[in-house]
Amino acid sequence: MRAIRLATPPGTESWSGPYDDRMASEDDTGRARSYRKAADRREQVLAKAIELFAEHGVEASLRSIGDAIGVSHAALRYYFPSRDDLLIAVYQAHEAADHSEAEKQRSLAADPSIVDVMKSSALRNREIPGLVELYATLTTDALQQERHPATREFVRERFRRVRAELAELVRQGQRTGAVGADVDPDDAAALVVAASDGLQVQWLLDPEAVDVHRVLRLLEQLLPGRVSVDAAGREPSR
Amino acid sequence: MRAIRLATPPGTESWSGPYDDRMASEDDTGRARSYRKAADRREQVLAKAIELFAEHGVEASLRSIGDAIGVSHAALRYYFPSRDDLLIAVYQAHEAADHSEAEKQRSLAADPSIVDVMKSSALRNREIPGLVELYATLTTDALQQERHPATREFVRERFRRVRAELAELVRQGQRTGAVGADVDPDDAAALVVAASDGLQVQWLLDPEAVDVHRVLRLLEQLLPGRVSVDAAGREPSR
DNA sequence: GTCTATACAGGGATAGAC
DNA sequence: GTCTATCCCTGTATAGAC
Numbered sequence: 001m002r003a004i005r006l007a008t009p010p011g012t013e014s015w016s017g018p019y020d021d022r023m024a025s026e027d028d029t030g031r032a033r034s035y036r037k038a039a040d041r042r043e044q045v046l047a048k049a050i051e052l053f054a055e056h057g058v059e060a061s062l063r064s065i066g067d068a069i070g071v072s073h074a075a076l077r078y079y080f081p082s083r084d085d086l087l088i089a090v091y092q093a094h095e096a097a098d099h100s101e102a103e104k105q106r107s108l109a110a111d112p113s114i115v116d117v118m119k120s121s122a123l124r125n126r127e128i129p130g131l132v133e134l135y136a137t138l139t140t141d142a143l144q145q146e147r148h149p150a151t152r153e154f155v156r157e158r159f160r161r162v163r164a165e166l167a168e169l170v171r172q173g174q175r176t177g178a179v180g181a182d183v184d185p186d187d188a189a190a191l192v193v194a195a196s197d198g199l200q201v202q203w204l205l206d207p208e209a210v211d212v213h214r215v216l217r218l219l220e221q222l223l224p225g226r227v228s229v230d231a232a233g234r235e236p237s238r
Numbered sequence: 239m240r241a242i243r244l245a246t247p248p249g250t251e252s253w254s255g256p257y258d259d260r261m262a263s264e265d266d267t268g269r270a271r272s273y274r275k276a277a278d279r280r281e282q283v284l285a286k287a288i289e290l291f292a293e294h295g296v297e298a299s300l301r302s303i304g305d306a307i308g309v310s311h312a313a314l315r316y317y318f319p320s321r322d323d324l325l326i327a328v329y330q331a332h333e334a335a336d337h338s339e340a341e342k343q344r345s346l347a348a349d350p351s352i353v354d355v356m357k358s359s360a361l362r363n364r365e366i367p368g369l370v371e372l373y374a375t376l377t378t379d380a381l382q383q384e385r386h387p388a389t390r391e392f393v394r395e396r397f398r399r400v401r402a403e404l405a406e407l408v409r410q411g412q413r414t415g416a417v418g419a420d421v422d423p424d425d426a427a428a429l430v431v432a433a434s435d436g437l438q439v440q441w442l443l444d445p446e447a448v449d450v451h452r453v454l455r456l457l458e459q460l461l462p463g464r465v466s467v468d469a470a471g472r473e474p475s476r
Numbered sequence: 477g478t479c480t481a482t483a484c485a486g487g488g489a490t491a492g493a494c
Numbered sequence: 495g496t497c498t499a500t501c502c503c504t505g506t507a508t509a510g511a512c
Contacts, residue, residue, distance in 0.1 A: 309498090
């Protein structure tokens with residue numbers, strides 16, 4: 001239906017078997033031992049959500065997910081208190097998978113620049129436009145305080161964390177002289193995140209018109225800053 | 239209820255009087271002469287929408303707007319085919335007002351740089367977070383093809399137009415030597431738009447953490463590019 | 477502890493009143 | 495030409511089955 005793909009994080013493969021009622025077994029207290037079942041169900045919901053978001057974009061409804069696994073839409077809210085929480089969980093599942101992917105690549109090229117990080121992230125994202133759409137949606141949902149309080153907190157914290165990590169990379173670059181000393185690390189971090197996010201939105205809307213990777217390369221050429229660039233017109237070697 | 243303000247564009251002041259049924263008068267064909275009325279009604283709906291979006295953010299419902307002017311929510315769709323069209327109209331009303339404001343400021347400082355344009359826009363936007371929220375919402379709604387086709391077309395065209403205008407500014411800057419010749423104008427335009435949009439989202443979420451104007455100034459310092467910067471560490475004079 | 481039934485408010489859409 | 499009634503499909507919320 002839609003040319004949108006999401007990465008399937010490890011451990012969330014679709015559960016094709018019939019409903020496995022482990023509630024039948026009981027422990028010595030006589031209470032249903034349903035922890036394992038609950039965890040599995042949650043995984044099943046998450047996996048199906050990833051699948052349907054990949055197929056139909058963020059527009060996939062809770063009812064469609066519930067139908068697909070044979071429960072009512074209300075049942076989903078037992079595992080995910082709101083649709084927002086499910087969206088967040090899907091994004092986090094991707095984030096975890098993407099992080100280990102990034103680790104793998106990072107071991108190849110040590111001492112990455114701030115833009116390197118975003119560039120390789122952007123390259124990976126090209127394969128999963130559905131996820132990028134979901135991320136962008138979370139980001140603006142977060143602006144609507146009363147309708148999306150959970151999303152607001154999640155996105156706000158994520159921005160803080162990412163900015164802090166990137167600012168640290170900038171400081172490292174300044175110590176090695178790769179980045180100009182006149183660049184404020186926090187400002188540079190905010191700038192790179194903003195550029196990266198904004199470019200991906202433009203790209204989703206107009207893939208022919210905007211090349212995220214190329215524009216980020218432009219930013220990379222600029223970012224060394226005037227101080228170090230004055231020395232020479234050299235390429236950043238990383 | 240909410241510390242959100244939108245600019246009230248000229249000609250859309252709230253219509254406080256009772257319902258003015260000009261349909262009573264007829265022209266020589268005997269048909270109701272309702273053009274004037276329809277135009278007024280549309281203005282009234284638009285004004286009330288601006289008011290309620292300012293008060294409650296984008297979350298204001300069609301029903302609340304309809305209630306506020308004494309018609310059913312379905313009636314609004316006679317003037318605005320969908321809620322998206324109403325959102326777009328509100329944004330366009332702002333855009334028009336903002337454009338004449340920008341013209342006024344531009345006459346003061348001739349030959350503006352590409353970032354100058356975004357900087358002064360960002361300064362004006364600081365006063366109207368509700369509008370910035372609405373713009374950001376339009377932008378990601380546009381990604382959802384089947385749910386928001388009208389928004390998609392509007393936003394896509396707007397991005398194209400803005401990028402083209404800014405790219406032209408970059409070319410001007412390259413002719414005067416203010417911008418390095420090694421900077422691709424289209425890429426620079428996409429970059430500045432992306433940074434500007436992305437920063438405003440981060441600012442809305444965390445006003446203490448991100449200073450849009452200051453980060454755009456950083457980008458401005460970077461943007462002259464290596465070629466012209468190699469010559470000297472001078473400030474852009476504009 | 478896990479889930480269904482059900483009700484409600486929101487946006488979208490249509491038929492039809494007048 | 496302007497608008498209401500009404501229906502469908504969302505996500506949210508609660509009561510209660512088991």
